[in-house]
Amino acid sequence: MVSHSGLITVMDRAARKAAPRLRRDFNEVQQLQVSRKGPADFVSMADQRAEQTLVEELKRARPDWGFVLEEGGEIEGDPTKPRWIIDPLDGTTNFLHGIPHFAISIAVEEPARPGQMRGDVSHGLIYQPLTDESFWAEKGRGAWLQDRRLRVSARRDLADALVATGIPFLGHGDIRKWSAIFAQVGPEIAGIRRFGAASLDLAWVAAGRFDAFWESELKIWDVAAGILLVREAGGFVSDFRGGDRMHERNEYLATNDGLATRLHKLVAQGVKGL
Template sequence: MREFLKNIMIEAGRVALEQKQRLGEVKVDRKSEKDLVTEADVAVEEYLVGQIKERYPDHAIVGEETGEHEGGEYRWIIDPIDGTTSFVHDQPFFSTSVAVEKDGETVLGAVNAPVLGELFMAEKGKGATLNGEAIHVSDRERLIDSVLGTGFACVRQNLEHNNLPYFAEIVTRIRGVRRYGSAAMDLSYVACGRLDGFWELNLQIYDVAAGVLIVQEAGGVVSDFAGGEEGRPFETLATNGRIHEALSRELMEVQMRPGD
């Protein structure tokens, strides 16, 4: 199954790049005023769903664009283009993310950034890789030495409880922040040590399922903001493990303030 996943991820990347070559012709629709969906999202997801159904007809699938496809003990979770805004603006920071669950536990995950030529993969209990080479989280131990990633899906969706208060507090405590626009890539960057941590609100399962496994298999830790193992809905905190407690504490201090 791992080799099958690798092969369809590589081909899905080719589909995305073909769509990108005709960027000026690709139809762009709006899920909301700020949330975009393109023909490329649909084309990549249709390719992946078709391949999975052909190979594993009894497996369930949940896709960002096509929704739920019922099945048995295995479930495939697909985000065809994570970072659609980057795609539309001809920026390289978008990815395809696919995870595989067995009886509710994620056992395989892959994130492909086709413009950058980078395929991150992980298998439960067998580590994480980038283009076939083993990867590991960073060894930084202090927030002040750390570079973190974050995102603003909550702002794009005009939610009252959003990331801005957290950002204003955290940015003063660290070396720097990077904003790539794809949570799947952010998590993969934590896994390979390019980022020391990542936090965001209001992400969906297809945004994070593959990336979470990749971080964990690279030696990192993923939780909700409070550090809970199960994770509260819509809170994602991923780090190299060494800064996890400190970053969790900073996030919770903001969350506990009156009005936040």
């Protein structure tokens, strides 16, 4: 069995502690108490309970670390120590519609160095409660699914590539930008998928199930763990112009080395002049 750091053990244990309640709530989705927090953007009691469990478990292990939470905002910790970045239920809309595709995402962000917009993510874990799949990565030590090493796909021909994306919807995203990219990318590839959970999209790129992924207007808790997974699986993550300003531009393109150059050109051509 592959060895990993104590931090991954802590993260995996916290995710598995939150998962049983998510599974129970999913099976009783019609009885969930749901409140609206924005256009087509829902938060359920399941989100809140999962986040509370994760915070309690992680705080017990690292009491002086801060948090960046989807539901609870930022919780200050020791600024010289790392902090947790958590999405307790990525794919909430899937969850509320009874679609079995959602995940818990946990990342460790190191303190930012001078001149850095954000600190480096050193550990990431994405856990799918229904399939019991635990995707995890440590910086410099690879990406894994349980104890199996992950590698991005080896496909080099766009005509064979299966690409995931996030399509703009009510109150979210830039349909003009997405449509311009799709017009360039769509005719060149084997297929497009929109499954509704960016963390799992990135984990599946790392696992070679998808050959690439693009989306904009994401939050840091959607992508922090997934970006590390893709990179540690031998892939590339950039902004739409092939640069490293993903968070600043809020643009994310993930793929393997064989497709990166051509996809960057297509996506850049799509957003040119917008």
